[in-house]
Each structure stands twice: as C-alpha cells, then as structure tokens.
Amino acid sequence: MPKSQHRAVVTGSTSGIGLAVATALAGRGIDVMLNGFGEPEAIRALVETIGRDHGVRCLHSPADMSKPAEIAAMIQEAEDKLGSVDILVNNAGIQRVSPIEDFPIDAWDAILAINLSSAFHTIRAAVPGMKRRGWGRIINTASAHSLVASPFKAAYVAAKHGLTGLTKTVALELATSGVTANCISPGYVWTPLVEKQIPDTMKARNLTREQVINDVVLAAQPTKQFVTVEQVAATALFLCSNEAAQITGANIVMDGGWTAA
Numbered sequence: 148m149p150k151s152q153h154r155a156v157v158t159g160s161t162s163g164i165g166l167a168v169a170t171a172l173a174g175r176g177i178d179v180m181l182n183g184f185g186e187p188e189a190i191r192a193l194v195e196t197i198g199r200d201h202g203v204r205c206l207h208s209p210a211d212m213s214k215p216a217e218i219a220a221m222i223q224e225a226e227d228k229l230g231s232v233d234i235l236v237n238n239a240g241i242q243r244v245s246p247i248e249d250f251p252i253d254a255w256d257a258i259l260a261i262n263l264s265s266a267f268h269t270i271r272a273a274v275p276g277m278k279r280r281g282w283g284r285i286i287n288t289a290s291a292h293s294l295v296a297s298p299f300k301a302a303y304v305a306a307k308h309g310l311t312g313l314t315k316t317v318a319l320e321l322a323t324s325g326v327t328a329n330c331i332s333p334g335y336v337w338t339p340l341v342e343k344q345i346p347d348t349m350k351a352r353n354l355t356r357e358q359v360i361n362d363v364v365l366a367a368q369p370t371k372q373f374v375t376v377e378q379v380a381a382t383a384l385f386l387c388s389n390e391a392a393q394i395t396g397a398n399i400v401m402d403g404g405w406t407a408a
C-alpha cells in the first residue's frame with residue numbers, strides 16, 4: 148500500500164474497536180497515533196507490529212481522555228511528530244451499569260468526560276489544522292445508545308446522545324471547509340467493554356451470565372449476531388474516503404436492526 152498523505156489519531160485504540168480502526172487506517176498507509184491504557188509491554192508490541200506490518204509511523208499517547216490538558220498535548224504531539232492530524236477518531240469509552248439511585252457520581256462524571264467531553268477537546272484542538280489544510284475527517288464512535296436507551300445505563304446513554312449533537316453541530320460549522328464529522332453507531336460488539344458490564348447487568352437485572360448474553364445483549368439485535376470490530380473499521384475507512392465527502396453530520400448505524408424495531 149503506498150503511503151497516504153494523511154495522518155490519524157484514534158483515541159481509545161489499545162483494544163477493541165479503536166485498535167481495529169487504527170490497524171485498518173495503517174493498512175491504508177496512514178501514519179497513526181494510538182491512545183489508551185494497557186500493559187506498557189503490550190502497547191510497545193502493538194506500536195511495533197502496526198508500524199512494521201504496514202510500513203507506517205505508529206506512535207502511542209498515554210493521554211487520559213478525562214483530562215483536557217493531556218488531550219490538547221496529545222493533539223499537539225501528533226501534529227509535531229506526525230506532521231498533521233487529518234483523521235480524528237474519537238473512540239475512547241467506558242461503561243457503567245447501575246440503577247439510577249445508586250449510580251456512583253464519580254462514574255457519571257468519568258463517563259461524561261471520557262465518552263463525550265474528550266471529543267469536544269480533541270476536535271477543538273485538531274480543527275484549526277484541518278481547516279488550514281482544507282481536508283479532514285472526524286469520526287466519533289457513538290452507539291445504538293445514541294438513539295435508544297437501556298435501563299441502568301444513564302451516563303452512557305446521555306453521553307452517546309450528546310455525542311451525536313456535538314457531531315451534527317461541528318459538521319454544520321465545518322461544512323464548507325472540506326472537513327466532515329460523523330458518528331458510527333454500533334450495536335453490541337464483543338469487546339472488553341461489553342465483557343466488563345456483564346456482572347453488573349446480572350446484578351441489576353437479576354439474571355445469569357447466559358441470560359444477559361442471550362436475553363439482553365443478543366436479544367437487542369434482530370440479526371442475533373454481534374457486530375464485529377472489522378465491520379466498524381470498514382465503515383470508518385469508507386468515511387475517510389473522498390467518495391464519502393458529502394456524508395457529514397450523519398449517524399451511521401450498524402446495529403443488526405436494533406433501532407429499526
């Protein structure tokens with residue numbers, strides 16, 4: 148694959164959907180900055196593998212997406228070391244399942260900060276460069292929960308609904324600048340984020356693990372199948388293409404029919 152003139156930052160890309168998106172972008176010859184948490188040795192191996200396999204520059208930023216100053220510094224570092232941020236994928240996210248009356252206040256604050264406010268901060272920092280160059284792609288990983296709610300997920304549902312509002316606003320502001328802004332809204336994808344919420348869902352709904360997987364998770368999706376990280380990554384690649392230049396302010400839903408019901 149020839150080197151692309153574009154460079155990308157993908158937040159929350161040390162596992163799950165973000166890692167698949169970052170790997171797919173690297174597969175198109177795009178230099179990429181990973182971000183997210185993990186074992187230092189595992190992250191070093193990821194960076195090396197992606198860089199070597201795809202012949203691109205791959206970096207990692209440990210910036211905490213709940214900390215505005217670290218977010219701004221990450222975008223600056225990407226611009227300094229990669230040369231630009233042309234593709235920005237806001238993907239970092241966490242989840243908490245709890246009845247509203249017990250919902251921990253620190254979990255509410257963290258989910259709103261990481262799943263919503265971080266996108267405001269990255270976009271704010273990356274847009275001046277995109278406008279100057281007259282090209283940019285902002286892709287925000289929302290969720291089927293940007294359109295519908297589920298019990299016990301107050302903060303996540305609120306954050307994902309908010310993310311679509313932010314995305315539409317930015318799309319309108321940037322409409323004539325060559326920069327598009329869109330959401331991708333997957334249904335359930337089998338990742339650590341889903342795995343981690345199973346015990347709390349069992350408790351909140353008084354169900355077994357199997358019942359949660361079959362009667363809550365898969366039951367939400369008429370196709371009765373998980374969305375895959377590769378399917379989400381393929382959609383992100385399409386949104387980065389010039390063929391997708393007129394798609395802006397959209398929420399691309401890939402949820403096995405969940406929100407059609």
Ligand code: NAD
Nearest residue numbers: 159160161162163164183184211212240290335336338340
């Ligand atoms: P994941 O747990 O595999 O990945 C989350 C990533 O975010 C990891 O790299 C993690 O290190 C990073 N992260 C967490 N907190 C962070 C912080 N404070 N600062 C920086 N990075 C941080 O989960 P995933 O399912 O791949 O989730 C990725 C995105 O997809 C999230 O925004 C999630 O809401 C969204 N999503 C997931 C599903 C699903 O079913 N898995 C469905 C719809 C949307």
